[in-house]
Amino acid sequence: MSSFAAFRPAAPSLSAGLTGKQAGGLFGWNTNKTFSNTALKGQNGFARRGTDAIRSLVMPPLKDASPLQILFTILSIVASLLILEQIMYRRKKAHLPGPKWTTPVVGKFLDSMKPDLAKYKLGWDSGPLSVASVFHIFIVVASSVDHTRKILNSSQYAEPCLVNAAKSIICPDNWVFLNGKPHLDYRKGLNNLFTARALEIYLGIQQEIYKRYFSEWLADKDPNPKPYQMLMRDLNMETSLRVFCGDYITDNDAKLVSEKYWAITMALELVNFPIPLPGTKVYRAIQARKMVMKLFMSAAAQSKVRMAEGEEVKCLTDAWIKAMLDARLERENPELGSDARRILVRDFSDREIALVVLSFLFASQDAMSSALVYLFQHVADRPEILRKVREEQYRLRAGDLDAPLTVDLIDQMEYTRSCVKESLRLKPPVIMVPYKTLKPFPIDAKYTVPKGAMVIPSFWNSLHDPQAYPQPDALKPERWMEGKDSPAQQNTRNWLVFGSGPHHCIGQQYAQMHLTAVLSAASVMMDWEHEVTPQSEQVEILCCIFPKDQARFKFTPRPTPSLGMSPEEAAAM
Numbered sequence: 001m002s003s004f005a006a007f008r009p010a011a012p013s014l015s016a017g018l019t020g021k022q023a024g025g026l027f028g029w030n031t032n033k034t035f036s037n038t039a040l041k042g043q044n045g046f047a048r049r050g051t052d053a054i055r056s057l058v059m060p061p062l063k064d065a066s067p068l069q070i071l072f073t074i075l076s077i078v079a080s081l082l083i084l085e086q087i088m089y090r091r092k093k094a095h096l097p098g099p100k101w102t103t104p105v106v107g108k109f110l111d112s113m114k115p116d117l118a119k120y121k122l123g124w125d126s127g128p129l130s131v132a133s134v135f136h137i138f139i140v141v142a143s144s145v146d147h148t149r150k151i152l153n154s155s156q157y158a159e160p161c162l163v164n165a166a167k168s169i170i171c172p173d174n175w176v177f178l179n180g181k182p183h184l185d186y187r188k189g190l191n192n193l194f195t196a197r198a199l200e201i202y203l204g205i206q207q208e209i210y211k212r213y214f215s216e217w218l219a220d221k222d223p224n225p226k227p228y229q230m231l232m233r234d235l236n237m238e239t240s241l242r243v244f245c246g247d248y249i250t251d252n253d254a255k256l257v258s259e260k261y262w263a264i265t266m267a268l269e270l271v272n273f274p275i276p277l278p279g280t281k282v283y284r285a286i287q288a289r290k291m292v293m294k295l296f297m298s299a300a301a302q303s304k305v306r307m308a309e310g311e312e313v314k315c316l317t318d319a320w321i322k323a324m325l326d327a328r329l330e331r332e333n334p335e336l337g338s339d340a341r342r343i344l345v346r347d348f349s350d351r352e353i354a355l356v357v358l359s360f361l362f363a364s365q366d367a368m369s370s371a372l373v374y375l376f377q378h379v380a381d382r383p384e385i386l387r388k389v390r391e392e393q394y395r396l397r398a399g400d401l402d403a404p405l406t407v408d409l410i411d412q413m414e415y416t417r418s419c420v421k422e423s424l425r426l427k428p429p430v431i432m433v434p435y436k437t438l439k440p441f442p443i444d445a446k447y448t449v450p451k452g453a454m455v456i457p458s459f460w461n462s463l464h465d466p467q468a469y470p471q472p473d474a475l476k477p478e479r480w481m482e483g484k485d486s487p488a489q490q491n492t493r494n495w496l497v498f499g500s501g502p503h504h505c506i507g508q509q510y511a512q513m514h515l516t517a518v519l520s521a522a523s524v525m526m527d528w529e530h531e532v533t534p535q536s537e538q539v540e541i542l543c544c545i546f547p548k549d550q551a552r553f554k555f556t557p558r559p560t561p562s563l564g565m566s567p568e569e570a571a572a573m
C-alpha cells in the first residue's frame with residue numbers, strides 16, 4: 001500500500017480474521033464471556049432457549065454417552081452455533097442493506113479475496129450505510145460524505161484498524177499505531193517536515209531523479225508499448241528514499257531497499273498466513289524491514305553528526321534533526337508557556353526517526369504509484385488536456401526548460417496542479433480505510449454501529465458525486481479553476497482523497513507537489529503513447545487501485561521548441 005490502504009486493507013485479512021480474542025468468539029463460545037453474554041442478552045428469545053438446550057445436551061457425563069449421542073451432541077452444538085451466528089448478524093444488521101443471511105463461518109471471505117470495484121459500487125449505491133461480515137467480523141461500510149466524515153472525525157468512537165501483519169512488519173511501537181492525544185502530539189512534532197522551506201529542498205532532489213528515470217525510459221529501443229507500473233513504482237521509491245534520507249544511503253543500498261521493499265508490499269495482501277514462520281510472506285517482510293530500519297537508523301545517526309556541525313539541510317531526516325536542535329535552544333527560552341514547550345520538537349532517538357521514515361515509505365509507496373500511473377494514463381488518453389499542461393509549462397518556464405523547479409513555480413502551475421487534483425479525484429488511489437469501533441457508535445439517528453465492528457469509510461461516491469462534480473466520470477481539470485462559487489469549491493467536504501480528521505494524510509502537500517513536478521518535467525521532456533487495452537479502464541484493487549493492464553506506454557523524446565515559438569505553438573508541436 002504500499003499506501004495507507006496497506007495499513008488499512010480494502011477488506012479484513014485472514015490474519016486479522018483469525019487472531020486474538022475475537023477468534024474465540026467464533027470457536028470458543030463456551031469460554032468467551034463477550035460472545036455468550038451477548039447471545040444471552042439477545043432480544044430474540046431463541047438465543048436463550050438455544051443455549052439452554054445445548055447446555056442440557058452436554059450435561060450428561062460423556063463416559064455414559066453412546067457414540068450416537070456424542071455425534072448428536074456435536075451436531076447440535078454446531079447447528080446451534082450456526083443459528084446463533086445468523087441471529088447475531090441479523091441483530092447487528094438491523095434495517096441496513098446487505099445480505100439477509102451471512103454465509104456460515106466465512107461470511108464474505110471469498111469476495112474479500114478477489115476485491116472487485118463493480119461489487120463494491122453495488123454496496124456503496126445500496127445506501128449510505130451497508131453491512132457484510134467476514135468470518136466473525138461484522139462490517140459496516142459508509143459511502144456518503146456525512147457518514148464517511150463522521151467516522152474519520154470521531155476518534156472517541158472509532159480508530160484506524162490495521163491488519164495484524166502490519167504491526168509485526170512496521171513494528172508495534174510505530175507512531176502510526178498511536179491514537180487520541182499521544183497521536184496528536186506526535187504528529188505536531190512531524191509538521192516541520194513538510195513546511196514550504198522543507199518542500200523546496202525536496203524538489204531539488206526530486207528533479208534529478210525524474211530526469212534520470214525519463215532518460216532511461218527514452219533509451220528503451222523497443223518501439224512497442226510495455227507495462228510501466230513497476231517502473232513508475234521504482235521512480236517513486238527512489239524519490240522517496242532520496243527525499244527522506246538523501247545521500248546517507250548509498251546507490252547500492254537504495255537499489256536493495258527497492259527490491260526488498262517488494263516483500264513488504266506482498267505481505268500486505270488481503271489474505272496472508274498470520275504466523276510469521278520462515279518462508280512465509282510476513283516473515284520475508286519482517287526481514288526486509290530489519291534491513292531497511294538499519295539503513296534508516298544509520299542515516300539518522302549520520303545526520304545528527306552533520307547537523308550538529310551546522311551543515312546544510314539536504315533531506316527530510318536533516319530537516320527533522322535541524323528542527324530538533326533548534327527546538328532544544330527554544331526550550332531554554334524562559335518565556336515559553338508549558339504547552340508550547342510540550343509541543344516543540346522533543347529529542348527523537350535514531351530508532352524513532354527510522355520508524356517514522358519507515359511509516360512514510362509504507363504509507364506512500366502504493367498510493368503514489370497508483371496516482372502516478374493514472375496521471376500518465378489520464379493525460380495521454382486526453383491529448384487536449386496534455387496540450388494545455390504543456391502550454392502552461394512553456395509559458396511559465398519562459399524558454400528555460402532546465403531551470404530548477406521551485407515551490408513558487410509549482411504554485412503558479414494552476415492548470416497542471418488542477419490536472420493532478422482531478423486525476424486523483426477520478427481514480428482515488430485509496431478507496432477506503434478500515435476503522436474499528438471502540439464502543440457503540442451512534443453514527444446517525446437511526447443506527448448505532450456495535451462495539452468491535454469494522455467500520456469502513458469509503459471515498460468513491462463522495463469523489464464521484466454529481467452535485468459536487470458535475471459529469472463525475474469526466475476528467476475536467478477546469479472544475480478546480482472555476483472560483484469559489486463552483487460546485488467543487490462549494491463542496492470541499494467531498495474531497496476525501498487524503499482522508500479527513502486526526503489521521504488525515506500527513507504527506508498530502510508533498511504528494512501533490514511530487515505529482516505536479518513529475519507531470520511538469522515529463523510534459524516538456526517526453527511524448528508518450530498509451531496503448532489502450534480492454535483492461536485499461538478495468539480496476540485492479542491491490543492495496544490501492546491500478547489499471548488491470550499495468551499501464552502500457554511508449555515514451556519518445558520531445559523536441560525542444562525553436563526560439564521565438566509561442567507557448568501555444570510549442571505545445572501544439
Ligand code: HEM
Pocket residue numbers: 003004152160176187359360361363364367368371428429430433497498499500501502503504505506507508510511
Ligand atoms: C497520492 C498519494 C497519497 C494518498 C492518496 C494518500 C492517502 C492517505 C489516506 C486516505 C490516509 C488515511 C487518512 C484517514 O484515515 O483519514 C493516509 C494516511 C497517511 N499518509 Fe498518505 N497518501 C498519499 C501519500 C502519502 C505520502 C507521500 C506520505 C508521506 C510522506 C504519506 C503518509 C501518510 C501517513 C503517515 C498517514 C497516517 C497518518 C496518521 O495516522 O496520522 N501519505 N494517506
